[in-house]
Amino acid sequence: MLDPIVNAFINVMVWIAELFNNIGVSHGFGWTIIIFTILIRLALYPFTASQVKSTKAQQEFMASPEWQKIQKKYANDKEKLAQEQMRLYQEMGINPLGACLPTVLQLPIIFALYWSVTRALASTPLQLVNLLSIVSDKLSYMIPLSSTFLWMDLSQPERLYLPFLPNLGIPVLAILVMITSYLQTKLMETPTASNDSQSQAMTKMMSIYMPVFIGWISYTYASGLALYFFVSNVATILQYAIMGRLNFKNLLPKFK
Amino acid sequence: MKNKKILIILALALVALGLSACGGNQAQPVSWPGLELDGDTLYISYNQVLYAINPDNGVEQWRYPEKASKTTFFAPVVPEAGSLILAGYDNKLYSLDAAAEGSGDPEWIYKVARNRFIANPVVLNGTIYAANADGAIHAVDAQGEAVEGFEFETDYPLWASPVVDGDTLYQVSQHGEVYALSAADGSIMWENDLGNSIVSSPALVDGYLYIANMLGGIRVLDSQNGNEVLTFDSVGWVWETPMVQDGVMYFGDLEGNLYAVSTEDASLVWDTKLDSAIVAAPVMLGEKLFIGTTEGSIYSIDLEGSAVKVYSLEGQFYGTPLVLEDALVFPVVGNDMIALALDADGHEVWTFVPNKK
Numbered sequence: 251m252l253d254p255i256v257n258a259f260i261n262v263m264v265w266i267a268e269l270f271n272n273i274g275v276s277h278g279f280g281w282t283i284i285i286f287t288i289l290i291r292l293a294l295y296p297f298t299a300s301q302v303k304s305t306k307a308q309q310e311f312m313a314s315p316e317w318q319k320i321q322k323k324y325a326n327d328k329e330k331l332a333q334e335q336m337r338l339y340q341e342m343g344i345n346p347l348g349a350c351l352p353t354v355l356q357l358p359i360i361f362a363l364y365w366s367v368t369r370a371l372a373s374t375p376l377q378l379v380n381l382l383s384i385v386s387d388k389l390s391y392m393i394p395l396s397s398t399f400l401w402m403d404l405s406q407p408e409r410l411y412l413p414f415l416p417n418l419g420i421p422v423l424a425i426l427v428m429i430t431s432y433l434q435t436k437l438m439e440t441p442t443a444s445n446d447s448q449s450q451a452m453t454k455m456m457s458i459y460m461p462v463f464i465g466w467i468s469y470t471y472a473s474g475l476a477l478y479f480f481v482s483n484v485a486t487i488l489q490y491a492i493m494g495r496l497n498f499k500n501l502l503p504k505f506k
Numbered sequence: 507m508k509n510k511k512i513l514i515i516l517a518l519a520l521v522a523l524g525l526s527a528c529g530g531n532q533a534q535p536v537s538w539p540g541l542e543l544d545g546d547t548l549y550i551s552y553n554q555v556l557y558a559i560n561p562d563n564g565v566e567q568w569r570y571p572e573k574a575s576k577t578t579f580f581a582p583v584v585p586e587a588g589s590l591i592l593a594g595y596d597n598k599l600y601s602l603d604a605a606a607e608g609s610g611d612p613e614w615i616y617k618v619a620r621n622r623f624i625a626n627p628v629v630l631n632g633t634i635y636a637a638n639a640d641g642a643i644h645a646v647d648a649q650g651e652a653v654e655g656f657e658f659e660t661d662y663p664l665w666a667s668p669v670v671d672g673d674t675l676y677q678v679s680q681h682g683e684v685y686a687l688s689a690a691d692g693s694i695m696w697e698n699d700l701g702n703s704i705v706s707s708p709a710l711v712d713g714y715l716y717i718a719n720m721l722g723g724i725r726v727l728d729s730q731n732g733n734e735v736l737t738f739d740s741v742g743w744v745w746e747t748p749m750v751q752d753g754v755m756y757f758g759d760l761e762g763n764l765y766a767v768s769t770e771d772a773s774l775v776w777d778t779k780l781d782s783a784i785v786a787a788p789v790m791l792g793e794k795l796f797i798g799t800t801e802g803s804i805y806s807i808d809l810e811g812s813a814v815k816v817y818s819l820e821g822q823f824y825g826t827p828l829v830l831e832d833a834l835v836f837p838v839v840g841n842d843m844i845a846l847a848l849d850a851d852g853h854e855v856w857t858f859v860p861n862k863k
């Protein structure tokens with residue numbers, strides 16, 4: 251289903267790799283992933299901005315006196331509460347999916363990007379045979395692409411081997427991905443207007459689960475994907491910083 | 507709250523599943539079966555299993571491991587002094603006791619390589635030379651230890667086995683370099699950069715190396731000094747090394763063209779168009795060439811270039827067939843069967859469909 255998108259991504263990436271090749275950067279696929287990730291983040295910026303706007307609107311909704319009143323009135327009638335909530339959403343012009351829809355929309359992009367990175371690197375014979383039928387004739391001379399980038403092989407899980415520790419591979423990129431994922435979650439976390447302990451617990455859970463999960467993916471799968479996650483996290487943090495939406499206070503320990 | 511927790515976990519599992527589908531999962535075949543005949547046993551390396559079958563009737567004799575593991579094998583196994591050397595996509599080399607028939611643990615496992623073994627190793631004087639996608643040739647002794655004093659490494663993956671001639675190894679890289687190396691220490695005797703990818707081992711015939719240069723057709727080098735003596739430009743990409751016989755080299759390209767080219771002056775003897783991409787090299791049985799295509803067709807071609815489709819199936823043929831005494835074994839992808847034996851008339855002799863265990 252995503253094949254047309256994946257194939258388009260592959261050709262764009264090979265074209266970017268060609269640009270690097272033309273300026274003398276022979277192992278340029280890592281830089282290609284970085285540039286391509288930034289381009290994807292820029293393309294998704296309208297969704298990101300819309301998500302920020304929706305989140306703010308949702309917070310204002312939660313803090314509104316009208317909603318507080320409705321919650322008290324229908325505390326024991328969940329069905330009526332839900333109905334009133336939808337009515338109030340409509341009156342205030344709030345899309346209840348606005349805060350999460352951009353995230354959902356990004357999932358196929360993530361899948362397509364991962365598949366395009368692994369297929370473009372073509373680290374197995376069948377992948378290379380298939381890649382040759384995808385890449386345009388003008389770019390075919392670039393195939394196969396070099397998977398080396400800094401100390402990494404982008405087609406393999408990343409590990410850094412130090413001379414004095416030759417048998418211990420340090421997953422540097424996975425660690426960086428976990429750190430930036432955690433930072434992203436914390437810095438973008440908005441204070442919940444309600445004192446709902448469930449919401450607070452959920453937020454806290456996500457700030458732990460997501461970095462661990464993304465870190466596990468980065469540890470297990472090809473390092474090209476980990477590189478995408480790292481660059482994407484940094485780019486997202488920068489985007490939010492430009493929009494003035496980072497909450498550095500969330501990084502400070504809370505003392506009771 | 508509990509429901510939301512379950513929802514989050516399910517969503518994360520969905521992401522992991524999506525990432526593993528179609529590209530990250532090693533249980534999906536990423537290459538074609540590797541075939542090797544040793545005496546009365548035909549070995550097939552495919553996916554997570556090495557099969558030993560009877561080449562006369564395709565009946566399975568044993569398999570290794572008994573239950574499929576995470577490791578995948580596609581390179582043909584190398585029989586050596588009662589052992590079977592198996593190269594894995596898990597970056598390891600395994601030595602199995604052939605007499606154990608798949609039972610028990612490997613005799614040894616070599617774990618030094620940093621990337622996949624795409625091609626099978628070769629053996630010279632008891633030393634195993636295994637080219638790896640990490641860019642190195644790993645020289646391993648009969649006990650599974652790295653041979654001291656041997657070192658050869660490039661910046662680019664090595665997908666092809668080295669070719670042995672006396673005390674010389676000829677190695678090609680995925681980037682297009684061709685090297686002649688000392689088998690003793692890996693030192694470079696000569697090298698030539700052909701400028702485009704090479705993924706299959708050269709054919710060494712009468713002192714000349716015949717090389718499939720993916721974007722550039724066929725190049726022929728003098729094995730003494732690496733000088734290019736002949737070039738033939740094909741229409742499409744050439745994956746597999748040509749078959750050289752009686753002064754003619756036969757090979758196919760990914761546009762489906764099959765060529766017969768003179769080894770004297772690289773002039774075209776004939777060419778013919780088949781129904782789809784040709785990845786493998788043709789082989790000769792009797793007086794005819796046989797080749798499979800990626801649309802699941804097998805063609806028989808006479809020496810004048812007249813091609814006839816003799817077999818077709820749902821699936822693809824990528825690998826070069828193995829020649830038996832009076833039959834050919836074709837590795838199959840995309841079908842329940844993974845090997846097919848045809849006779850010289852193109853009639854099916856047997857098929858091998860592994861039982862799921």
